Amino acid sequence: xxxxxxxxxxxxxxxxxxxxxxxxxxxxxxxxxxxxxxxxxxxxxxxxxxxxxxxxxxxxxxxxxxxxxxxxxxxxxxxxxxxxxxxxxxxxxxxxxxxxxxxxxxxxxxxxxxxxxxxxxxxxxxxxxxxxxxxxxxxxxxxxxxxxxxxxxxxxxxxxxxxxxxxxxxxxxxxxxxxxxxxxxxxxxxxxxxxxxxxxxxxxxxxxxxxxxxxxxxxxxxxxxxxxxxxxxxxxxxxxxxxxx
Amino acid sequence: xxxxxxxxxxxxxxxxxxxxxxxxxxxxxxxxxxxxxxxxxxxxxxxxxxxxxxxxxxxxxxxxxxxxxxxxxxxxxxxxxxxxxxxxxxxxxxxxxxxxxxxxxxxxxxxxxxxxxxxxxxxxxxxxxxxxxxxxxxxxxxxxxxxxxxxxxxxxxxxxxxxxxxxxxxxxxxxxxxxxxxxxxxxxxxxxxxxxxxxxxxxxxxxxxxxxxxxxxxxxxxxxxxxxxxxxxxxxxxxxxxxxxxxxxxxxxxxxxxxxxxxxxxxxxxxxxxxxxxxxxxxxxxxxxxxxxxxxxxxxxxxxxxxxxxxxxxxxxx
Numbered sequence: 001x002x003x004x005x006x007x008x009x010x011x012x013x014x015x016x017x018x019x020x021x022x023x024x025x026x027x028x029x030x031x032x033x034x035x036x037x038x039x040x041x042x043x044x045x046x047x048x049x050x051x052x053x054x055x056x057x058x059x060x061x062x063x064x065x066x067x068x069x070x071x072x073x074x075x076x077x078x079x080x081x082x083x084x085x086x087x088x089x090x091x092x093x094x095x096x097x098x099x100x101x102x103x104x105x106x107x108x109x110x111x112x113x114x115x116x117x118x119x120x121x122x123x124x125x126x127x128x129x130x131x132x133x134x135x136x137x138x139x140x141x142x143x144x145x146x147x148x149x150x151x152x153x154x155x156x157x158x159x160x161x162x163x164x165x166x167x168x169x170x171x172x173x174x175x176x177x178x179x180x181x182x183x184x185x186x187x188x189x190x191x192x193x194x195x196x197x198x199x200x201x202x203x204x205x206x207x208x209x210x211x212x213x214x215x216x217x218x219x220x221x222x223x224x225x226x227x228x229x230x231x232x233x234x235x236x237x238x239x240x241x242x243x244x245x
Numbered sequence: 246x247x248x249x250x251x252x253x254x255x256x257x258x259x260x261x262x263x264x265x266x267x268x269x270x271x272x273x274x275x276x277x278x279x280x281x282x283x284x285x286x287x288x289x290x291x292x293x294x295x296x297x298x299x300x301x302x303x304x305x306x307x308x309x310x311x312x313x314x315x316x317x318x319x320x321x322x323x324x325x326x327x328x329x330x331x332x333x334x335x336x337x338x339x340x341x342x343x344x345x346x347x348x349x350x351x352x353x354x355x356x357x358x359x360x361x362x363x364x365x366x367x368x369x370x371x372x373x374x375x376x377x378x379x380x381x382x383x384x385x386x387x388x389x390x391x392x393x394x395x396x397x398x399x400x401x402x403x404x405x406x407x408x409x410x411x412x413x414x415x416x417x418x419x420x421x422x423x424x425x426x427x428x429x430x431x432x433x434x435x436x437x438x439x440x441x442x443x444x445x446x447x448x449x450x451x452x453x454x455x456x457x458x459x460x461x462x463x464x465x466x467x468x469x470x471x472x473x474x475x476x477x478x479x480x481x482x483x484x485x486x487x488x489x490x491x492x493x494x495x496x497x498x499x500x501x502x503x504x505x506x507x508x509x510x511x512x513x514x515x516x517x518x519x520x521x522x523x524x525x526x527x528x529x530x531x532x533x534x535x536x537x538x539x540x541x542x543x544x545x546x547x548x549x550x551x552x553x554x555x556x557x558x559x560x561x562x563x
Contacts, residue, residue, distance in 0.1 A: 005356035009349065016344040083338025087396065090306050091357045092330045242308040 006093055007101040014075075014105050024071065024109055025116055028064035032056055032120055040124045046183065050210045054128075057121030058136070058206035059180045061114050065140060066202060067171050068110040069147040072102050076155025077163040080241065085156075089242060095235070103148045110144060132209055139205030139215065143223055146198040149230035156237035174199035179207075198226040255404050255435045256282035256305065260314035263300050274300040276459040277314060282437065284403075287430045289450035289467075290439040297459040298439040299337055302408045305437070306334055318404060326404075330358040333402030335393050337409045337439075341381040347392045348377040351399050358400040370428070371395040372421055386413040394422065398429060405429060407438040411445065423449050477514035477535055479521065481528040483507050494520040506530070 014020065039045075039052040048055075079085050088098065114137070128136075150170075158166055175181065177190055178199035184190040194200040201219040208214060215223075258280040264273045275297040282288055290298045303309045304316050307323030318326035326332055342350070348364065355361035368374040373391050376384060384392065390413055397405060407426075411419045426449065430436050440446055446453050446467065453470050455463040463470050483491075484505045491500035491507055496516030501508045511517040514533055521528060 005353055009345070009353040012349065013342070013344045079342060082340035082342060083336060084340075084342040086308060086336055086338070087393075089308060090327055090332060090334045090336070091354060091400070092328050092359075093357050242303075 006097055007104050010101040010105045011108060014109070020075075024064075024068055025113055028060045028067070028113055029116055029120060032060045032117060036121075036124055048183065048210075051126070053121055053124035054126045054210055057117055057124075057126055058209040059203070061117045061140065062178075062199070062203045062206040063171070063175045063180045064113040064117060065110040065144055066147050066174065066199060067167075068113050069106040069144050070151040070154070070167050070171055071109075072106040072148070073151040073153070073155035073158070074160075074163050074167055076102065076152065077158055077160045080156070081160040086242065095238065098238075099152060099234070102152055106148050106151060107141075107144070114140065128209055135214060136206060136208040139208060140202065143198060143202035143205045146223060146226035146230050147202075149227060149234045153230055153234040153237050156234070156241040178203045196222060198223055254281050255284050255286075255319060256280065256437065257317045257320075258301070258304070258314065261301070261304055261311040261316055262313040263297075263304060263309060263311050273459050275304070275311070278456075278459075278461045280454060280461065280464070282435060284435055285430075285433050286452055287426075287436040287450050288438075288452045288454060289446035290437060290454050290456060291441065291443065291446045292439075292456035293441055295458075296456040298441075298456055299408055300459075301456070302334075302336075302406055302437075302439055305406060306332065330360070330400055331403045332406065333397035333400050333404070334406040335397040335408060335410050337412070341384070341389050341392055343380070343382040345381055346378045347373055347381060347384075347395065350381065350392065351395055354396050355399045360401060362399050362401045364399065367395050367399045371398065371425055387415060387418045390414055391418070391422065394425070398425075402434070404435045404437070407436070409439055409441070411440070411442065477511050477533055479509040479511060479514060479517055480530075480532045480534070481507055481509075481521065481525075482530040483525055483528045486525055486528075490524075491521075494524065496520065 036053040036056045042052040044050075045052045045055050076085070118133075151167075154163060154166060154170075174197060177184070177194050178197055179190075179194065180199075180203055184194060195218065201215060201223055204212060204215060204219060258278055260277045260279060261275055262273075262277045263275045264271045266272070278297075278301065280301075290301060292298050300309070304311050305318065305323060307316075307327055316323055319331055321329075323332075345353075348368065351364045351367060355364055355367075365374075368377050371391050371394055373388065373395060376388055376392075381389070381392065390410070394407075394410065397407070405426075410426075411422055414422060423445070426436060426438075438445075438450070450467060452465065453463070453467050454461055455470060479497075482505050486507060488500050488502055488507070491497065491509060494509070494517055496511050496513035497509045497520075498512050499510040501510075509517060509521070518531070518533065
């Protein structure tokens, strides 16, 4: 009950923040329509046999959902600056309930971003089998776990004035090297580095929608390793973060 | 670690020490304090900025661990007392979390505690029922401060800790605030508040713990603190008197010269003035002033040698 009360509180707060919602949902949608709408009849992007509306739908789903989860860090950094985190720590709220609320809120925003992009894709003629939709979505949900932990970690590590560039920079970089914007191929330096990043497997998960294969064992291992590492770091950062900011 | 647990003692600090690292140097914030507070006491932690009050409060709340020494609340580590919901606190920060109303904030907070007060009653008690449905970021500083007080109270804690609670409140709000604190304390609850307002410590605390440079320099009933540094001073124009001779007059604890005038600190000003006039009939412009807590405060926390305990300084004065 306690953890649910705090989760509900977080959700209410988040959904009242109109600016947050406009940018979280608006940015990926605007980007999608800017890229995909003029090229809606291009069905052979870069000779891949994939339509542009489909390619960028799955790409922006990875980008938008990743952003939604990492951005919980920005809200945490502001709450710390306001002294709210210290106020919470002198209540009996358990660490797990606090993390739970942050993760659920982040996932709710991510789920809405994904749904809106799917709907936009369909409006531009994207059509997939039910199996594809489900497999893609399921893998994306798993691949987002490390990003939920990353957001909490960054939020408790950085301050309100440094978190913006940190999140913007890491999301852009991860999206770029993981093939969100253009295919990175199956060899070369981007691919070699990329396959050790959780974002690479997030994009691979979304590419199930463009006919890609589900994850190999490497994918599961990379995601699990990042989840464990980032969750430990998030816990550590939260534990030591008791000073006045 | 403590070997015995005294259940009547709500708060125990033994040799609590905390240093911070800043720019490569180690800054001692609290230098070994021993404090014991009984159930039902209202205690003021009084001291100038940098005295170590907030660090002490952070240690009490388990937000920071002491480098040395022990802190216990109700015979347990602070974190356990917090987890049991025994502590309510108002920290020294101005802002409230955004995008909610005070009522929602109180309801959520109340739900975290085993035996919280009724939210509507708390809104009334603190006098914020009229702003209960406004958004928190639209409240004035004083209103936000009262909401934060309500957050500390709604859990109906056994121990209430307030860090500089009235900063930013106007006179009216301050009066209302202290009335609520008194009402709360009257139910047998323990209250600790940090302040640098002497009048607040004087008016609302049973006991004052005076801190300076990370140490407790005085600890006792407010009246005792006042008595401790001589209750009165005599000031007179007396150009030729010897300072040592003046200091040895009956009832005088210290003598100081300021130009043509002398200032005598007295433990018994009646005896001192008789002796002064008998020995120096030429003394003129005589003033006898009562020392408020203000002077006790200046005396005990005066910036002297940072490394020596302030008690040394008193000996120098005598």
